[in-house]
Amino acid sequence: MAEKKVAIVGIGQTLHDVHPTRSWRSLLNEAVNKALTDAKITIDDVKAGYISMGSPEQHGQEHVAGMASWEIGMWPKGMIHCEDACASGTAALRAGWFTVLSGKADIVLVAGVDKNTDNINGWEAIGAHTDVEWEYTFGLAWGPLMALLKKLHMQRYGSTDEQWLMYPVVTHEYATKNPNCNQYGKKPMTLEEAKASPYLFGPAHMVELCPFTDGACAVVIATEEVARELTKKPVFIEHIAVGSDPQLLGNRWQWSDEGGLLEWRGEIEAANECYSKAGIKADDIDVVTVHDSGTCVSPVHLENIGIFKRGEAPKKIFEGETRIGGKCPCSTHGGMRWLGHPIGASGLNMVHELTLQLRGDAEKDKRQVPNAEFGMFSNEGSNGASMIVGILKRGG
Template sequence: MRDVAIIGVSQTKFGELWDVSFRDMITEAGLGAIEDAGVEGADLEAMYVGNMSAGLFIKQEHISSLIADHAGLTPIPSTRVEAACASGGLALRSGIMAVASGYHDIVISAGVEKMTDVVDPTPAIATASDQEWEAQQGVTFPSLYAMMARRHMYEYGTTREQLAMVSVINHENASNNPRAQFPMKVTVEQVINSTMVADPLRLLDCSPISDGAAAVILCPAEMAREYTDTPVYVKASAQASGTIALHDRRSITRIDATVNAARSAFKMADLTPGDIDLVEVHDCFSINGILAVEDLGFFEKGEGGRAFEEGMTRIDGEIPVNPSGGLKARGHPLGATGIAQAAEVVWQLRGEAGKRQVEGAEIGMTHNIGGTGGTAAVHIFSR
């Protein structure tokens, strides 16, 4: 197996992009990554695109062909990858494996979602949960994560204020991210007093409905400096699955897929949590920011809330979490999230993140999950 490097990245603005089409978003991201990598479209040998539900959001399937056609990249093989909100992370992993295996040399992995083209995206999002036992009984994703939050509060004493701090820190970071959907700061009081969604989760505990796209260009590590002076190397790519429904789990305060993917990634990279300089975690709701830093091994179970409360996850803290603003404030266009996380880590490791730069960052991690944890993808990167 060959070592793999990222030589180009790009991300569109995330938000409610009413005047930008699905086709135009993915084309913008793809062309941006190609330009950043210094390659030509003709150099690309394969494409992997993460997308959760174009059929429900924009009434279009067969998007792998659509994107290759619209971007002028035919006849290269183009493959759609779907794993709910982890679609982007798995598209990245698919591209990494294609290059590592030697099957392709130059590959683009991308992600895209256009969520605002429907009146109510809730039914489409709910398809990532267990239909028979959850969605068809009226359970929504906010209510599923609310149950996880309530149990965490019961078992470990996690407070409403600690949950709010996840959002506060995300928005603080996003205020320095020009691509973020909500680049403005919020306070603990604003989070706690925002509209109730599913007790204890309030509006400002929840990631938004977002449009957006992101892309990365991959190549064999030994070829990377032919294209860029600042390659970022893939140290580990791991994936794990877990039960899709909450009622089948040993505990709803631990996401086993995250735990198992993280263990595999650390073993592959021969690293420990203490070696990581920053991490982009899948905080679709504030409770998942807390669960993520625990399940990835940065803090003991039950200590995640205190870590956010005491500032250990700030950019200048013990382990900077979501310098981009995370899903909560950067935005969460489902299929694009895992790729956007990788793009942020690349900018950080290049030293190109501006006011949200983590000083001296050399090793970064991404964590992307599908549903409430039925799928997890964890990647580790280095300068």
């Protein structure tokens, strides 16, 4: 029996910035209302809801699902909270996708939000996404992965610092064309400016790391039948797969005879599952969003999901292959580096951008990938201990 199809019918996103006057509830409401409006439905039409918040410790509110249902008017219908570190948003989308596939609901709301700037010690709080007993307690968090990974790639494949720094340069240009990004309208950053950025975790530069940001994003998904009634431009979820790698870098190094820092088995297998289910190959992907809270990891994602050959991603990015007109434009919303990384919203931000691109709605902001049919996301939770990969397809 052919698997049912599930479509994205509504998307909504707040401005991503520091929002000192607004709570997570306020941001969530805005994104949800925009998504419902976009889908031309009301909250009463929604049969089930999932909320992703990846870092509730930033403002101290656990059990956000219970609060959110009341706040967005879903009450007495409840929501379920999905937390998968930085991959929380796509984890929630996968749960929503399963719910529609199961036939238990024909319209599902998936909403993500985080309020990173409520915590003046935010860097420490997201350290809770590492192995707290064996990494965070030892003072290790994100720096070692980014630094070791980039250095290993440079040693093994001869990639250069300049090549790696082109990723934030390219995505900044996209960010200047995204009205929901606080870089909108600014002058694009040059490679020389990126090269002047100091090391944060050498050889990873400060310019390669995302800022703390507040924001929310929401997506409405529905059965194909409902989607055909609601919109002329549905975007279908072809598949969403989840993979995993050891959280501890030592374990990852050990299982793979040194390759594990660069060849992420969980991500590779999840991507292959997606290609198999969608019946396409990596070369068929027209636009991609990969995890780029640290852009010094993103080229490796592009290699793991097969967009570029092993060891070539930094060079290809430097040559312009992720710009519009290149082989595969990447993170055309500015990515997490420039849009920001409100953890729970970030995965859905990737889906939001791909939906815009596949609908052809990014044209108005002059960052449209022409005639995009297939979009792919690869969303990383923690050091890749959670990897959620999915393929979307333009409907018609």
